[in-house]
Amino acid sequence: MHILVIGAGGMLGAKLLARLCSEDVLGGKKITRITRYDAVIPPPPPASTFPIETFVGDLSATGEAEKLIATRPDVIFHLAAIVSGEAEKDFEKGYRINLDATRILFEVIRKTGNYKPKVIFTSSIAVFGAPFPEAIGDEFFTTPLTSYGTQKAIDELLLNDYSRRGFFDGVALRMPTVCVRPGKPNLAASGFFSNIIREPLADREAVLPVSETVRHWHVSPRTAVGYLIQAAELDTARLENRRTLTLPGLSCTVAEQIEALRKVAGNDAVKLIRRVPDETIIKIVSGWPRNFDPKRALSLGFKAETSFEDIIRVHIADELTPCN
C-alpha cells in the first residue's frame, strides 16, 4: 500500500506519519511506501520499514498534482491548507491554496484512467457561522463567516460530487479544535485554548484573553490522527452520498479546562495563567461553535476524549514524556 500525505509538514501530518510508521499497516494492508508533500521541508521522517520520499512544492502550481498522482497512491491524506487568518488577509492566496489546489488534485485523479484512490480530506468546523444552536446537529447548514470556511465548505461539496461520480472514494472530516497543540504559542485566535495548558505544564506563563465561561469543541492530537486513520479504513458504503462527517469532540468551558489542569498539575500550574482580556479575540471567539451533536460519526465508531483531564494526559504522554 502506497500512501500520499499532502500537508505532511504540519503538526497533524507529522503525527500521522509517526503513527503510520509505527503501525506499519493501514486497513490491514502492509504499507510499502509513503510520499510526503508540503510547501515547506518537513522534519526528518520517522524510522520505517518502507521507503519514505519527500517532495516540496506548491500543489496549485502546474504539474505538481500530476507528479504526485502519477505514482498512483492507494490512499491520499489531504491535510494541506493555509490557516483561517491568512486566508482572510490574502483573498487570492486563500482561494488558490484552499480551493484551487484541492480542485486541481481532484481533477488530476479524475483524469487518471482506471484509478480510484481513497481520499481523506480535513475540513473544519469553520464551515459553520453564527448564529447557530447551542449544539450543532449533523444536518445544520453551512454559512461560513470566513473565506477559509467558505473554501472548506466548497471542497466538501466537490469531494462529495467526485465521490458520487466514482472518480475517487472520499471522506471529508470536520475536525474539532486540536488541543493541546504542541510547540510554541502561535498567534491564531484559538491559540489560547492550548497555551493555557501547555505553557503552565512547562512552568511558563500563559495569557487567557477571554472569559472562563467560553465553551469550545476539542480533541487531542492523538485522537485527531486516529480519526484520519479510521476514516481511511472506513467502509465508505456506510456513508452513502453524505461523505462529510462532523467528528466528535469534547465540549468544555475554559473554566473546566483550568479545573482539569489543577487536578493534573496542581495549583501552582493554574497560577501561571494570566487573565488579559483581548476585545478582538473575545469578539472572534463569540462567533465560534461551542458544541455539536455528531450522531452520525458516533454511530460510525468515531470517539473523542470524554474529559479534559484525558486530553491533558495525552499531551503529557505524547509530548512531555521522554523517549515516547
Add this chain to the structure above:
Amino acid sequence: MHILVIGAGGMLGAKLLARLCSEDVLGGKKITRITRYDAVIPPPPPASTFPIETFVGDLSATGEAEKLIATRPDVIFHLAAIVSGEAEKDFEKGYRINLDATRILFEVIRKTGNYKPKVIFTSSIAVFGAPFPEAIGDEFFTTPLTSYGTQKAIDELLLNDYSRRGFFDGVALRMPTVCVRPGKPNLAASGFFSNIIREPLADREAVLPVSETVRHWHVSPRTAVGYLIQAAELDTARLENRRTLTLPGLSCTVAEQIEALRKVAGNDAVKLIRRVPDETIIKIVSGWPRNFDPKRALSLGFKAETSFEDIIRVHIADELTPCN
C-alpha cells in the same frame, strides 16, 4: 440605472426583460440601459424607452466577463446555467458553465475598482438531496445528488463570501420549479408538471409518467420574475451574512394539479392526460423535495401563489390571452 441580464435568452430572462421594459424603473430608479447576454441569440427585445443591447457569447471564455463588466452595470441578474441533465451528462461542461463562469464573473467584479453592483443569482432547490424532512427548513444542509446541484451550492457559497467581503451586494435565490412553463414539452424529468396543464389547455394530449400522489414545489413564471425584481430591490442589510434564500412556492400533489385543471378548464381537458408510468422518471422524482418551510423569505415579503388554480390562471392570462 444600467441592468445586465446574463442568460437573457432563457424563459425567465425573456420574461424579466418584458417586465423591466414595461415598468421602466427598478427600485424606484429610471432604467436607462439594459444589456442582454446569452450563449444563443435571444428573441427580439420588447419595446422600451431606453436602449437595449445584446451580446452573444460564452461567459466562461477569456475576456467575456471583462467586456460585460467594463460597462459597470448597477444591477446584474445572473440567470445563465446549463440544466441538470446536461451537467450530469457532461461533467466538464457543467463545471465550466455553472461554476467557472460564475466565479469568473465574480472575480472580474471584485477586480474592478470602486464598483459594487447588486448581483441577483438564481440558484436551485437541487442543492438539496434526499433523504430530507417532509418540509425542508431554512437551516437544512445542502447535500446535492447531482453535479448541477453541487455547482449551484458552490456558487451560493462564493456569492456569500464575495458579499461578506464587500466585493458586491449579492442575493442567491433558490427558485421553486417554475410551472406552467410556456413553450413546447421538453425532455426535462420535471417537464410533466407543466405538460399536464399546458397541453390540455391547448387541446392536446399530455403524458403523466408518475403517480398522482407525487408532491412538488411550484411557482408561476410571473411570480418567479417578481422574485427576481423583489430581490434586486431588497435592502440586503436585512439578510446579514446569509444571502441565500429558499423562496416560497406552492406545495401540491399531481392529483391537486389535475383537480385545479378540472375546475378551470373542465373534464374534457383532464381527459387529455394519459397515464404512462416511466420508471426512470418515477425514480428521479422520488428524490426531489416535496415541500419547504421558507420562513425567512416569507418574513422578507416574498409570496407565492396559494392554489394551483391561481397558477393555471396566471398561465392563461400571460400565455393564452391575445395582446397580453
